[in-house]
Amino acid sequence: MTSLPPGPRSTLLTTYRVATRPLDTMTELRERFGDPFYAPMLNGGVVVTAEPALIREIFANRDPDLFDTFATDSLRAFFGESSLLTLRGEPHKRERKLLTPPFHGERMRAYAEVMVDATREAFADLHDGQDFLAIDQGTRISLEAIVRAVFGIEERLLVEAHQHAIRAAIDATRPAFMFSKAAQFAPFGLGPWAKYERLSAAVDRLLFEQIERVRGQTQGREDILSLLLDARYEDGTAMTDGHIRDELRTLLIAGHETTAITMAWALYAIHRHPEVRATLLAELDGLGQDPEPAAIAALPYLSAVIDETLRLYPVIEIVFRVLRKPWTFGAYELPPGVTVAPAINLVHQRPDLYPDPQAFKPERFLGAKPKPYEYLPFGGGNRRCIGAAFSLFESRVAIGTMLREFEFELREPGEVAVERRSVTLGPKGGVRMRMTRRLTPSPPTFHHGLRARGGRHD
Secondary structure, three states, X not given: OOOOOOOOOOHHHHHHHHHHOHHHHHHHHHHHHOOOEEEOOOOOOEEXXXXXXXXXXXXXXXXXXXXXXXXXXXXXXHHOOOOOOOOOXXXXXXXXXXXXXXXXXXXXXXHHHHHHHHHHHHHOOOOOOEEEEHHHHHHHHHHHHXXXXXXXXXXXXXXXXXXXXXXXXXXXXXXXXXXXXXXXXOHHHOOHHHHHHXXXXXXXXXXXXXXXXXXXXXXXXXXXXXXXXXXXOOOOOOOOHHHXXXXXXXXXXXXXXHHHHHHHHHHHHHHHOHHHHHHHHHHHHOOOOOOOHHHHHOOHHXXXXXXXXXXXXXXXXXXXXEEOOOEEEOOEEEOOOOEEEEEHHHHHOOOOOOOOOOOOOHHHHOOOOOOOOOOOEOXXXXXXXXXXXXXXXXXXXXXXXXXXXXXXXXXXXXXXXXXXXXXXEXXXXXXXXXEEEEOOOOOOOHHHXXXXXXXXXX
């Protein structure tokens, strides 16, 4: 006999509230109905929990036939049939095993200089006293890093061609496209979906050209595309071009905005809390004049700042697992088709896990790390974001480089609200800031083939 936890009755109202006010709505529903609670949504019913013990049941489960991916039909149009995000069961396990080595933490050192160059490039055109949006600069850095470190492109004109095509496709994306297959409709080749398809095809053409350009030239290259071209499954077969394209698109779509949002929130939090900024600058100054980027990324307080940013400002608020068969979940016998969902923001706001949870306190993450069922900005289990190490490393290198080479001022008059961007949550308005002083001379950009020197020259 199946059973569901208590929850609100209205599907339409619940969907609207979760879409427009996700954090407040999740908090209110949990306070009203307990944990877990049931949220009827247009995409299907969702059982939401913020209990670590229940989250552990979800993440630790290894039954390959229990869970399906959420909104798979609509997501395939963005990521492809062979994407790690749309595969399940044994094919997902096989794919993840192949893709894990390129994203091992130790490999991040190969991408460190690219991330430093991308950060300097993003601020190269700003002058002292100029205002900017943190989300815009974060997006520039993230796209530059993906095009160069993931796609393996160094020629400036090609970098800019890819970035232009990617931005155009992203700007044409509507949130409904990812949540509903019905929204992917182009009558007579017209309308928003038709426009997205044309711009997405332009991105694909460039990706296939780059795949062909790199093929046979992978020796000595460290970019992820080269590693994918050289990768082999256990039976010795290689990935097809279409398969590689799917994974490159996945890394692009799932990775660029999430990292950009993390950087924007980090800049906001650092400059909103003077004591955090002072501690962080002292740690960065302790590295001396010209540290290796990997040394910046390894700084404990900087790492804690990024971790606390992701705790207080998670980029997504929930993780979905769709049941393919009945499952006993806590005190309930859930039917197939229901989604079980750890609520990231609710877990991160538990006062028993994080005392004074609304406060920004990086010291929470100095020393012992929280359990994976208590801290889940990248999801968890065998579907944890495979690019987590890349995103964390990039955020640390970029923020550390910014603070060593520039001084900023927060231009927000009050607290910045969270808003829905697409499937992600980000800072409303993008975080207004001002570059008040350049601490080093304008460095040569990467395409001149020179490495710039960093460091605070106070």
